[in-house]
Amino acid sequence: MNKKNLIIFLILLSVTFFSGCTGFTGNFSEKSGNIESIEDSGSGICGNDSEVLYQVSTIDALLQGVYDGVLPVAELETHGDFGIGTFDGLEGEMLALNGSYYQIKTDGIAYPVSGEMTTPFATVTYFEADESFRLEEPANLTELEAFLDLNLPSENLFYAVRVDGDFSYIKARSVPRQEKPYPKLADAVSTQSVFEFENISGTLVGFRTPEYVKGVNVPGYHLHFITEDRSAGGHVLDLEMESGDAALDITSAFFMELPASGDFYNVELGQDLQADMEKVEK
Amino acid sequence: MNKKNLIIFLILLSVTFFSGCTGFTGNFSEKSGNIESIEDSGSGICGNDSEVLYQVSTIDALLQGVYDGVLPVAELETHGDFGIGTFDGLEGEMLALNGSYYQIKTDGIAYPVSGEMTTPFATVTYFEADESFRLEEPANLTELEAFLDLNLPSENLFYAVRVDGDFSYIKARSVPRQEKPYPKLADAVSTQSVFEFENISGTLVGFRTPEYVKGVNVPGYHLHFITEDRSAGGHVLDLEMESGDAALDITSAFFMELPASGDFYNVELGQDLQADMEKVEK
Numbered sequence: 060m061n062k063k064n065l066i067i068f069l070i071l072l073s074v075t076f077f078s079g080c081t082g083f084t085g086n087f088s089e090k091s092g093n094i095e096s097i098e099d100s101g102s103g104i105c106g107n108d109s110e111v112l113y114q115v116s117t118i119d120a121l122l123q124g125v126y127d128g129v130l131p132v133a134e135l136e137t138h139g140d141f142g143i144g145t146f147d148g149l150e151g152e153m154l155a156l157n158g159s160y161y162q163i164k165t166d167g168i169a170y171p172v173s174g175e176m177t178t179p180f181a182t183v184t185y186f187e188a189d190e191s192f193r194l195e196e197p198a199n200l201t202e203l204e205a206f207l208d209l210n211l212p213s214e215n216l217f218y219a220v221r222v223d224g225d226f227s228y229i230k231a232r233s234v235p236r237q238e239k240p241y242p243k244l245a246d247a248v249s250t251q252s253v254f255e256f257e258n259i260s261g262t263l264v265g266f267r268t269p270e271y272v273k274g275v276n277v278p279g280y281h282l283h284f285i286t287e288d289r290s291a292g293g294h295v296l297d298l299e300m301e302s303g304d305a306a307l308d309i310t311s312a313f314f315m316e317l318p319a320s321g322d323f324y325n326v327e328l329g330q331d332l333q334a335d336m337e338k339v340e341k
Numbered sequence: 342m343n344k345k346n347l348i349i350f351l352i353l354l355s356v357t358f359f360s361g362c363t364g365f366t367g368n369f370s371e372k373s374g375n376i377e378s379i380e381d382s383g384s385g386i387c388g389n390d391s392e393v394l395y396q397v398s399t400i401d402a403l404l405q406g407v408y409d410g411v412l413p414v415a416e417l418e419t420h421g422d423f424g425i426g427t428f429d430g431l432e433g434e435m436l437a438l439n440g441s442y443y444q445i446k447t448d449g450i451a452y453p454v455s456g457e458m459t460t461p462f463a464t465v466t467y468f469e470a471d472e473s474f475r476l477e478e479p480a481n482l483t484e485l486e487a488f489l490d491l492n493l494p495s496e497n498l499f500y501a502v503r504v505d506g507d508f509s510y511i512k513a514r515s516v517p518r519q520e521k522p523y524p525k526l527a528d529a530v531s532t533q534s535v536f537e538f539e540n541i542s543g544t545l546v547g548f549r550t551p552e553y554v555k556g557v558n559v560p561g562y563h564l565h566f567i568t569e570d571r572s573a574g575g576h577v578l579d580l581e582m583e584s585g586d587a588a589l590d591i592t593s594a595f596f597m598e599l600p601a602s603g604d605f606y607n608v609e610l611g612q613d614l615q616a617d618m619e620k621v622e623k
Binding site for chain 1: 402494496551552553594601605606607610
């Protein structure tokens with residue numbers, strides 16, 4: 060190989076690696092996805108996150124009052140353009156859609172999020188629809204979830220769920236910033252603000268996780284909502300959908316990064332927090 | 342930059358990326374570790390796996406009889422040089438130590454493993470000791486685990502556990518290859534072979550996982566054993582240690598890759614399999 064060819068070879072090689080480490084694609088991966096690399100995370104994982112559900116901390120740690128932000132949004136967004144979570148001090152609901160991250164505060168308004176803001180708990184992925192459905196019949200939340208369940212290839216995988224729809228009614232909430240010593244989540248939500256939307260278009264963003272990850276994430280569906288103009292929303296408590304387009308992103312890999320210090324180290328996580336979960340999610 | 346410097350720059354750049362994508366290190370990462378990239382996996386994740394516990398499938402799927410190998414060892418070993426698991430058809434106990442993978446069959450002998458062999462369930466990492474202890478007092482399995490528990494920074498993280506010791510007694514087992522239709526694991530182990538070692542030196546290899554991953558991995562300690570000459574071993578059922586050197590690798594990130602087809606899709610995983618786990622592990 061002469062010098063010129065060597066330079067070209069090395070440039071190509073470097074570009075390949077800069078463009079996302081390897082860009083290997085898997086069984087489910089129809090596209091290469093938006094690939095970024097993590098620069099400061101505790102794991103140093105990098106690569107094609109498009110078929111990986113990435114999670115910070117555990118739902119049980121949040122239920123037990125571990126609210127200190129541990130990961131900057133600037134890092135979180137290298138793992139996904141789509142997802143839900145909360146912010147440092149449990150201040151508001153997080154929603155990420157098409158790469159834009161929003162903080163829905165207790166006034167119901169969706170604020171832009173800066174990269175320096177941190178999260179104590181969030182779940183994100185790069186959304187790529189594997190299955191899409193048009194829903195023409197009205198459905199409440201239970202019916203919508205039952206319809207989606209009928210269309211899952213397996214109850215044992217993870218799914219990112221997106222529904223763009225017209226809703227006659229949506230009941231959503233957001234939680235105010237908590238002060239230390241932090242109360243448990245079941246107590247913190249007693250101070251939540253609840254918003255009711257009528258005849259509104261918008262998008263449901265969230266996940267369905269399998270029953271066996273109880274303690275780690277919320278088994279079943281966990282959905283947040285944002286209006287079509289991306290101005291308002293919240294954690295979904297109830298809804299009536301007129302019609303909509305649902306999409307599922309089948310996700311067979313799960314990556315969880317735990318807090319490397321702080322309250323997480325000493326919080327008690329062994330017990331069954333199902334009763335707390337019921338209070339918090341409904 | 343002249344041509345010569347450009348070549349040097351590009352060579353350095355290429356080497357950097359070949360040596361593990363980015364080589365970023367995290368909070369716990371004292372060294373960059375042995376880094377490889379995945380070539381055909383469902384996730385396309387690559388990077389510094391040294392602080393990531395990597396797992397194929399779930400323990401509950403194994404308990405329910407999902408024994409078909411889904412990941413070649415050639416790929417598994419890109420995620421770690423240390424770990425435990427089993428093989429296609431539940432044929433023997435897997436143990437990986439210092440980058441060598443072994444299959445301990447029902448004759449108790451540790452056989453070398455080829456890259457084409459596959460696993461239905463395995464947990465591996467790149468082992469880097471974060472804490473080390475010399476144990477001078479004799480200890481049975483319960484006492485050894487209790488001692489290690491006293492030295493954990495938190496019960497809520499994952500740990501790779503290595504103990505090089507002199508043992509007055511070790512009781513270990515291996516399970517024979519199963520035929521379809523596969524029995525549940527609690528039934529399959531009724532055909533296990535049990536080996537007793539006396540006055541033997543060797544290494545315990547395994548993990549301690551937190552209680553909240555019940556259903557996903559084995560909560561608490563899960564250890565396999567291999568003799569000092571790496572000729573024999575098994576899944577540890579009981580032991581009496583004279584003295585030894587224990588090391589813990591604190592692991593705050595967990596990556597789980599689920600089977601993208603096959604029995605895993607339809608197996609029932611929602612229920613509590615604690616009773617089955619007791620039968621299988623003890």
